[in-house]
Amino acid sequence: MKLYTLLSKLEDKSIISRNDLERELHISESTLRNLKSKANAIGKYHGFTIQTIRERGYHLDVWDKEKYEKFLTKENYLPTEGLDADKRVSLMLYILLQSNEYITYEYLSNLLDVSKATVIRDFKEVEKKINESNLQLEKRSGYGIRVIGNEQDIRKAFSKYVICNSAYIQPVKGYFEFIKEIDVDEVTEKFKELLKKYSLEVTDASLANIVEHILILLYRSKQKKYINQFDSYPVEPCFTEIAQQIIDWLQERYPIVIDPKEVDLLAAHISGKTFSDKMISDQKEEITDGIKDILNEIDEEFLTNTKDDELLLNALIIHVLPLINRMYHNIQLTNPLIDKVYSEYANVFLLAMRFSDLIEKKYNFKLSKDEIGYIALHFATHFERMKNSKKEQYKKILVICGTGGGSAQLLKIKLKSIFPHASVSTIAVNNMKETDYHSYDLILTTIPLEEEYKDVPVIFIKEWLDENEIARIEEIIMMRAKENQITTTIRDIWDLFHEDLFYVDGIRDYKKMLVHMGDDAIKKGYANDHFTELVLERENRFATIYKNGVAGPHPMVFEAKKDSISVAVFEKPFFWENREVRVIFLINLRKGNLYLHKEISNILLLLIEKEHLLDTIAKCKTFKQFIEELKAAVL
CATH class of the missing domain: 1.10.1790.10 (PRD domain)
Incomplete structure (x- = not known):
């Protein structure tokens, strides 16, 4: 990051000329001016300013040495390269919820190393998430923005966007520094001891959530941020007793004053995350x-x-x-x-x-x-x-290979990792007529079979069984809906894609594009009359736009007339509710095809993880090119 390089150069000399800085940093005059502006926007929070000394150059003025040195430590370095919109939004929430000061767009722009326009655009999603948490953003001209609202709601948002965030950046790492002073294991054991005393049970996830609540309670109490409103509902007396005992113990153990209203809130958390067979x-x-x-x-x-x-x-x-x-x-x-x-x-x-x-x-x-x-x-x-x-049900398995020989033996060995207790036999295709395939529980084949061989379950497999293929076979077995059902082969996946359901650079509005694609699938006989409505119902609950612009929308209920996937590709991505959209796979399946949905999801995950493949897919101009590129990526 050039900012750190600039600061290190300025530390070496009391004043350094503009020409020397441009030469040593390999940047232009305008870039240097922008870098100085960014440095000063960040510096006011970290105890330093870069001053311009007329006709001489630049000077570093450190007015708070402790803040400045913390800023320079490696743990405070924020890697900003490659941050997508979701990550930027996550970091802005992380910053806002820990900061007691107003934060400006300029500060966020410089910290995240993006333009102010990008920050303003991202902030629409930040504000949406803040409002979803029953909180508000207070915007004050000349000061900036900060989060305000009910303390209970702030703590919920804090738990979601701070504790569950993997970032660890300056200046808003106060919670994590505070936790170093708390013996979390001791707090956990004390709480478990009280649960045992009152014969209460708790899952691991709920235990972690309650301990997390206790830690946030301590942190906010130390900052004198107390519960200002809590509508207490009746709980069993034991929950209140546990809450009071744990808070009394915390106040004895740590020099922190805890407001009495915290007892009711903690009791409600314990009531909602533990259970007792005797009570219910x-x-x-x-x-x-x-x-x-x-x-x-x-x-x-x-x-x-x-x-x-x-x-x-x-x-x-x-x-x-x-x-x-x-x-x-x-x-x-x-x-x-x-x-x-x-x-x-x-x-x-x-x-x-x-x-x-x-x-x-x-x-x-x-x-x-x-x-x-x-x-x-x-x-x-x-x-x-x-x-x-289900794997245990297959005692006798037949593997059909195109070539037989060494490849067949290798397949047999690898299949034993999936079916360790089964008898696995391998044959070449030219020996099929001599084989009593009716005596087998399952047939695995690397080549298409004639209809007459499909009296027993059949799974089409690749000749080379890597980890992904082994996982796919297991998924098919897991999702087989009925006994003796012929499973869908990997080749059948391609039958889901249709040229008349392929769109290039369509409507640059996600919801409107889904309506267009859904209505088109209905009109062309692939989907039922309620398909578009069910897709929008699903999206209104939780959007299915995943990372890197890959979207996999689908209806709330599977009831297709004909299994299909409508595809829309956008060479130039667009944004919808702060999420980038590059490729849309609109999934339309019949009842019982849950395992097919899993295989489709694996394709989406592949594109999410391998951005170069996604770039290739998004640039396809024809259906034929799209299918060829997708097959090359998957097979």
Whole structure:
């Protein structure tokens, strides 16, 4: 970063000429002026100013040595190259929620090393997220911007955008410096000790969330930022007793004054994130029946088999019981893994959303994306168990290769990693007529088979089994909806793409483009009449625009007339609600094709992770070119 180089040059001499700086930094006069302007915008927060000495050059004036030296330390360096809009928004939220001072656009522009216009554009999304947190941005001419609002809401936003943010930058790292003074393990053990005393149980995620709340409580109390309004709802006496005991212990352990109102808020958090069978036996029975009904409805809709998984049922009961208390007190869990869950488990997230819709309808409250992410993890665990269980069903497997010989033996060895307890036989295609394929539980083939060979489950596989291909085979097995169903092959994925559903540089408005693509799919007989409406309903809940401009919208319910993916590519990306859009894959599948959705998600993830492939796809001008480039990337 040239700013640090400039400061190091100025430190060496009391005054250095403009020409010398331009030569040593390899920059022009205008770039040097801009760099000096950026340095001074940042410097007023970090104790330094670069002065212009007429006809002599530049001078570094350090007026707060402690701040300046902290700024120069390696841990405060903010890498700004390659920051996309989402990361910039995340960092701005991180800065605003920790700063007690007004922050200017100029300061953010210089800190993030982007133009002021970019900051102003990004700030629309910042303000949206702040407002979604029931907070406001106070804008004061000549001073800047700061976050204001209810202290309870500030703490929720703080947890979501500060603690769950991996950044660690100056000048707003106060919370992390504070945590170094707190023995977090000791706090955790003390809290667990009290839970045990009152026979309360807690999941690991909920325990982490409660401890996080306690730490924020301590940090904000030290800053004399107290709860200014909290509508206390009745909780069981034991929760209040635990909250009072932990706060008394904290005040004895640390020199921090905690406001008495914090007891009620902490008690509500504990009530919403712990449970006891003794206290809620009647409620548990009612919720158990409700969840069984919901799982049955999901199975009918997606052709899955979740209702018979007792482990899943118990996990969801344990999750939903305290969840209802959380909703009652307007307290929700934060989920630091949400983005990973959202992108890598897109198909499972869809199930979790349907589960949440039905829960919301029954109990009349809205779940956050973070809460739905935790439910998605329960479903993901279910499918992992089902995958392992289904693999055990295949005792005798036939592998058909085009060549046989050494490649067949290599395939056999690798397949043993997927089916360790199965008997695996390999044959070349010219020996098929001599083989009693009816005696096998599963056929894996590297070449297309005639219809007569499809009396047993068949999976088309690549000749080279890398980690991705092994994972794909496992996914297909996991998502097979019915016994003896012929599974979709990797080649069938390409049958989902259609030339009459391919668009180049279309409408540069995300929602309007989705309406155009959805209505077109309906008109051409691919989708049902409610397809566009269901897609927009899904997007209005949580937008499916992922990183690097890859979007994978889909309806809330799968009910296509004909499986298809509509594709829109934009050589020049556009922005929608501060998210870049480059490629849109509008997914339209029939009921029961959840595993296909997973395979499509894998393609989207590949494009997200490999930006050079995405660049190539986004520049395609014809459907033929698009398919060729996509196949080259995936196969």
